[in-house]
Amino acid sequence: MNIFHRVPKFDFMGKRGIFFTLSLCITVGGLIVTFWRGPSLLSEDFTGGYLSQLQFSQPIDVGEIRTLLITRGYSDVSLQRVGEQSTRIIIKTKKGGGEIIPIIKEAFPNQAVEVLGEEQISPTMGQTIRKQTIIGCLVAMLGILVYIAARFEFRFAVGAIVALIHDLLVALALLAITGRQVDSLVIAAFLTILGYSVNDTVIIFDRIRENLRGLRKVEDPTAIFNRSINETLSRTTITVLTVLLVTLCLFIWGGPVLNNFSFVLLVGFITGTYSSIFIASAIVIAWEKKSPHRFRT
Numbered sequence: 073m074n075i076f077h078r079v080p081k082f083d084f085m086g087k088r089g090i091f092f093t094l095s096l097c098i099t100v101g102g103l104i105v106t107f108w109r110g111p112s113l114l115s116e117d118f119t120g121g122y123l124s125q126l127q128f129s130q131p132i133d134v135g136e137i138r139t140l141l142i143t144r145g146y147s148d149v150s151l152q153r154v155g156e157q158s159t160r161i162i163i164k165t166k167k168g169g170g171e172i173i174p175i176i177k178e179a180f181p182n183q184a185v186e187v188l189g190e191e192q193i194s195p196t197m198g199q200t201i202r203k204q205t206i207i208g209c210l211v212a213m214l215g216i217l218v219y220i221a222a223r224f225e226f227r228f229a230v231g232a233i234v235a236l237i238h239d240l241l242v243a244l245a246l247l248a249i250t251g252r253q254v255d256s257l258v259i260a261a262f263l264t265i266l267g268y269s270v271n272d273t274v275i276i277f278d279r280i281r282e283n284l285r286g287l288r289k290v291e292d293p294t295a296i297f298n299r300s301i302n303e304t305l306s307r308t309t310i311t312v313l314t315v316l317l318v319t320l321c322l323f324i325w326g327g328p329v330l331n332n333f334s335f336v337l338l339v340g341f342i343t344g345t346y347s348s349i350f351i352a353s354a355i356v357i358a359w360e361k362k363s364p365h366r367f368r369t
Contacts, residue, residue, distance in 0.1 A: 088354035102245015129184035265340030
């Protein structure tokens with residue numbers, strides 16, 4: 073199945089300077105907003121807070137509880153159903169966990185509300201989670217760096233890692249700009265982006281390597297890179313459209329709990345495809361232009 077009946081001839085590498093500048097502006101602007109928001113960017117999973125697990129006598133709409141608590145000043149509230157039934161709910165807040173139970177009982181007098189558990193998430197625990205998150209992302213990128221360097225060349229590995237960092241920074245920037253928070257599900261989305269982006273990059277790199285074997289003597293590296301990206305463009309387009317369709321459904325109908333998760337995936341899948349072409353491949357060809365040598369094939 074091909075979207076393009078003939079291999080297109082887009083000059084991707086000729087426009088790399090424009091897209092480098094665009095990516096730099098987005099990431100720098102996003103980092104400024106991220107630092108400006110500070111701790112408010114992090115959910116109670118990382119900063120500490122209160123967790124309450126409530127059992128209701130009848131099924132209840134989580135949206136009603138969320139609206140109630142937001143109107144009472146708990147704008148950072150997070151709610152999650154437990155199990156298949158909608159009678160047990162976990163509520164996370166950054167302040168006054170014990171104060172929300174009387175509010176809920178008062179607002180729903182026909183419900184018998186049982187408190188199954190209350191606990192405080194300490195800031196120390198949040199710091200531990202932040203540290204583990206950073207370590208997890210660094211270990212993942214180190215493994216990718218070693219894999220790409222072993223399979224291709226070190227310059228390919230550097231291009232792939234820079235593209236991955238770009239994808240994470242853009243996703244984080246849009247989270248900050250849109251007023252969302254980083255929680256444990258967002259971290260899972262970040263790691264998913266890493267896997268998707270590097271897979272798309274490897275596909276393009278593999279075609280580049282194949283073409284370098286047969287076309288190195290008749291075409292310059294820029295032409296070979298453009299040819300390789302255009303030859304894989306149909307496959308890349310079909311893959312990203314399929315993934316985006318599923319993720320968009322999750323974003324629209326997944327509910328508030330999965331909203332940030334699906335939002336990050338949407339951003340990450342788009343930037344992952346973009347960075348594989350305009351960041352990863354462009355860095356490799358820029359490296360070649362600066363210090364030309366024979367590619368290892």
